[in-house]
Amino acid sequence: MAQTVVVTSGKGGVGKTTTSAAFASGLAQRGYRTVVIDFDVGLRNLDLVMGCERRVVYDFINVIHGEARLQQALIRDKMLENLYILPTSQTRDKDALTTEGVARVMEELQTQFDYIVCDSPAGIESGALRALYHADAAIVVTNPEVSSVRDSDRILGILAARSKRAEEGAEPIREHLLLTRYAPKRVQGGEMLSLDDVQELLRIPLLGVIPESEIILQASNQGIPAIHMQGSDVALAYEDVVARFLGEERPLRFVQPEKTGFFKRLFGG
C-alpha cells in the first residue's frame, strides 16, 4: 500500500510545487516507486518544474473522465526511472476533479507505488480539499510571513476536520512543518519571523527549513527539481527533508547567517 503525502499551505506562491517536485524526486532517488500528482487544475505548473511539459498528452482529468487510461497519462521522469508525474489540465476548470474520480485514481495508484505525492493548489476550497482528502501525511509549506503562517494554521484545522482520516475517525494525518524561503540574515536583523517563532505559533513537528535561494530560479528555468542542483544549499536542505521524513535524524542546516566562505560551508561550522 502506498503512503499518500499532500504538500499544502493555504497560501499561494510559498513553494508547494517546488517542494513537491524536490520531495518526490528525493523519495525516488532512494529507490521508492513514487508518483507526484498536480492538483492545481487550470494552472498546471508541476510539469514545468519537473521539465516534462512537452511530453504531456493525457492528464489527470482525462483519466477521471474516462478519456484515457491511467498508464497513458503517467509520465516517466527524465532523471529517475521510478518517478512518475501525473499532470493536470491547463484548460478545464477546477470542478473537473470529481470526488469519486479522484478516489478511483488514488486507489489505482495505491497498488503501483510506494509514495503518492499530491501537489495542492492554493486556497482552502474544493481543489485544496481534494488534494488533502486522501492524505496519510501532510507537508505544510510555510514562509516566515504573517499571511502564510495564518493560512497554514487554517489548513491545519482543515486537515484535522475534513480529510478522509478525520471523517472515518482513523488516526489523524501526520503533520509536518516545512519552513521555506528562510533568510537567516534577515531573521538575525529582526526583520523576519524566526524558525522558533513559527514553531511556537503553529506547534507541529518540524520537517525542515529551506533557505531562500536564487538556485531555485536556476532550477525552474531548466525544469530540473531543486534537489538535483548538486551541492547547493537547497538541494542539501531538501535531501535532509526526505531523510527526516523517512525517520532519519538530521541536524538543521542553513538556519544561521553565513559568516564565512565556501569551504566553511562545505565542512560545517
Place this chain on the structure above:
Amino acid sequence: MSFLDYFLGSRKKTASVAKDRLKLILAHERSADTPDFLPALQEELLTVISKYMPVEKDQISVHMERRGDFEVLELNILFPEQHSPG
C-alpha cells in the same frame, strides 16, 4: 529623527510585531471554530460551581483549542482572594 532613521529603527522590530499580531490572529481564529455547545457548558458549570462557592459569570471562561493532534478544552475560573477555597 529623519524619516530614514525612523524607517530603519522600526524595521528592526518588525519580526516581533509580526509575531505578536499572529498570536492574536491565531488565538482568535482557533477559537472561532469552537463547538456551539460551549456557551451552554459555561452556563452549567457556573450553576454547579456556584453551589459550592460564590462565583460570577465573567469569572468563568471556557475555550476549545486545537494543539497538534489534540483538542484542548480549557476551563478558567478566577477566584478573588477572599473567596479562595479552604
